[in-house]
Amino acid sequence: MELRKFSTEETQNLRARTFTALRGQILDGSLKPGERVSERKIAEMLGISTTPIKEALRRLEAEGLVVTLPRRGTYIAAFSTEKVHEMALIRAAIEGVAARIAAQKAKDADLSQLRSQIEVMRAATAAGDFGDVVNANEGFHEIIQGLAANQYLSQILGVLRVYDRSNRVRVLSRCDEFERAFREHLQILTAIEGADPDGAEAAMRAHILRSVELIRIHSEQHGEPT
The missing domain is CATH 1.10.10.10 (Winged helix-like DNA-binding domain superfamily/Winged helix DNA-binding domain)
Incomplete structure (x- = not known):
């Protein structure tokens, strides 16, 4: 043989x-x-x-x-609430920068891609499908990271992705968050469309930082370890 x-x-x-x-x-x-x-x-x-x-x-x-x-x-690995909180804070700062750069670099084709993803998010939100909403949200953030086209940001965000996923699943487990999260993403898109770096960074940071408080509430309600 x-x-x-x-x-x-x-x-x-x-x-x-x-x-x-x-x-x-x-x-x-x-x-x-x-x-x-x-x-x-x-x-x-x-x-x-x-x-x-x-x-x-x-x-x-x-x-x-x-x-x-x-x-x-x-x-x-088991992620403590404290660790997830810390990673969310780091992610807010880094993704805020990614949104800023995206607002500075985005071309018409890039904006078209983001608009298409927003429509995917709109449909998932209207249907109230948890899995589709999570995936659509992740897709939106990944597109923005791609538009930033910065190797160093991509490497850091790649390491944070597991915490990102953990946060998003915890936050979006509340159905009342679907619509609010969609509106926040729409604000981010509007700032990027308007070539407004300050607005894009602020909108992204506010969106992620709000999730920190929701994670804390979720952890207290479910008695998760800190």
């Missing part, structure tokens, strides 16, 4: 796909905070060796998504 050796590209793709799969399971809640990660079990499920899984877990640990404890194993 002869087997063709995997090319470098194929090996890298396997590593990337393994990382993406595990990261997705953490972000969508399939892997719960505090849950132990079994490399062997994951390897069996994916039909691969444990090598790409070990590499994926190292990357996930660097992002703060998993924690490895000596002689105990690797676990899905």
